[in-house]
Amino acid sequence: MKKKVISVLILTTLVTTLLSGCSTGKSTKTNSENKVTEIVFWHSMGGVGGEAIDKMVGNFNSSQSKIKVTAQYQGTYDDAINKMKSSQQGNAGPDVMQLYDIGTRWMIDSGYAAPIQKLIDADKFDTSTLEPNLLEYYTVNNKLYSMPFNSSTPILYYNKTAFKDAGLDPEKPPKTFDEIKEMSKKLTKKDASNKITQYGYSMAIYGWFFEQLMVKQGQLYANNENGRKDKAAAVEFDKNGAGLKIFKVWKELYDSGNFGNFGRKTSDTQNAFIAGNTAMMIDSTSVLNSVLKGIGGKFEVGTAFLPKLNESDKGGVSIGGGSLWIMDKKDDGKQKASWEFIKFMVSPEQQVYWNKNTGYFPVTKKAYDLPEMKEQLKQYPQFQTAIDQLHQSPLESRGALLGIFPEARQTIETNIESMISNKMTPEQAVENSAKSINSAIEKYNKTNK
Structure with a gap:
């Protein structure tokens, strides 16, 4: 009797398990499939x-x-x-x-x-x-x-309304830095006490702009094809003359009195442009929306390509x-x-x-x-x-690769600041920049063989 009861219980359990397996087999598979x-x-x-x-x-x-x-x-x-x-x-x-x-x-x-x-x-x-x-x-x-x-990428932002007031054609922004120099003279405004209320042009002291102006000239920032054929072992901007050209133009603009220097923070130059304290600036395309919203219709904004340093420049932007x-x-x-x-x-x-x-x-x-x-x-x-x-922009305008680029940018910025404060000449600024960056590259390459 006991054996019969046990057999019935075992049979019942087996049937229940089988039926349970049939009814839940789908959910078991789903648990695997639904893994997040x-x-x-x-x-x-x-x-x-x-x-x-x-x-x-x-x-x-x-x-x-x-x-x-x-x-x-x-x-x-x-x-x-x-x-x-x-x-x-x-x-x-x-x-x-x-x-x-x-x-x-x-x-x-x-x-x-x-x-x-x-x-x-x-x-x-x-x-x-x-x-x-x-x-x-x-x-x-x-x-x-x-x-x-x-x-x-960087572009030129300019105040079309200020252009009209200065007798400049608002549909003809500067294409070269020589034109920026000439237009800045007309765009710079002073009050009765001879204090400048509107600079003609501004550009933050930002290493990225130096790199972009190297690209615009179609020149290499570093050797080994800008660090793309092989790791860069040294900079080239001190040898090809393109770096010196940038430093000289920067200094000439600053010394003209028509260049507004608002420091390293790009947002400070943006705010100066929005407030009408500078009529032109170089900045990233990424801030276009915020600049337009900040101005809110106070004046008309125009945009143009990054200006050339030399009329013959064939480079684009990186x-x-x-x-x-x-x-x-x-x-x-x-x-x-x-x-x-x-x-x-x-x-x-x-x-x-x-x-x-x-x-x-x-x-x-x-x-x-x-x-x-x-x-x-x-x-x-x-x-x-x-x-x-x-x-x-030509595909060759893709810019350089450096393992120490953040440090290199700060080096360029420091030397620009020293140059415009007359602590060194453009030639010395280029030489000092190259020496410092090359030293950092050498150390990096030794630890990243």
Whole structure:
């Protein structure tokens, strides 16, 4: 009797288990399929840029259910790099990281990131849809290392209303620095006490502008083809005369009395332009939206290509800004998820949103086919200047790669300040800059063989 009861119980259990397996087999499979891959994205965009990134990340997370991205603001690019170096000890860093353009050589040498080319090839992703000038900067040895994201170039901003008041044609901005000198004389205003109320021209003491004026002259900043054929071993700007040309023009403008020097912070020069304290300035395309909003119709703003130093200059402009890197955490699943996220971030729709909210270039050419982008250009025709300048720049105008670029920029800025305060001549400023930067390059190359 007991054996029969036990047999019935065993049979009942088996049937129940089988039926249970049939009814829940689908959910067991679903648990595996529904596994969410979580990735962390570090960025350095504050203000409206940070708000735009949060919105775009939210758009990605709601567009699918397989990947969840958490965006984390890390402060400045330099702050983010220092945090990333520390995080590598425990492999606790981000899966995707936004890094400034001048960090490219360092990131490649660090080995922290996986070249994005690997994922592009595996996915058969068509890079011809992206802006070639932007891709060119981040391509080293025919391999794309990171995805352009927040890309910008320098342009000339000028006050059309001030041009009219000075008897200048507002539709004919200066094309050369010689023209800037002449126009600045007419644009500079003084009050009854002979105090300048409006400078003709201003330019922040910013190493990026020095680099851009090297590119504009079509000259190399560093040897080994700007550090692209092989690691740069020394600068070239002290040998080819292009660096001295920049320093001399900077000093001549300053000594003219028509040049407003508002220091290293680009925002201070922007504020001077917005307030009408300077009639022209060089600045990034990325601030176009904020400049126009700041002016609020007080005067009409014009934009033009970065002026030439020499009439014969054939160079264009190089990009600034940053790109998105996929970190090499030895996790194929996370790398693939990171790649899906990056593809979304550079899609036409997201790039139009990014442009409208920040002023950075759309990295994909398809963005210009969308009605929203066409409307944006219609509303802000000043941005067309930036697009035309980018497209007319030769691919060779891609700029240099240096592992110590942040330090090099500060060196250039320090020597410009010393030069305009008459502590050294332009020739000495170039010589001192080259000597200091070459020393830093030598130390870097010894520790990054």
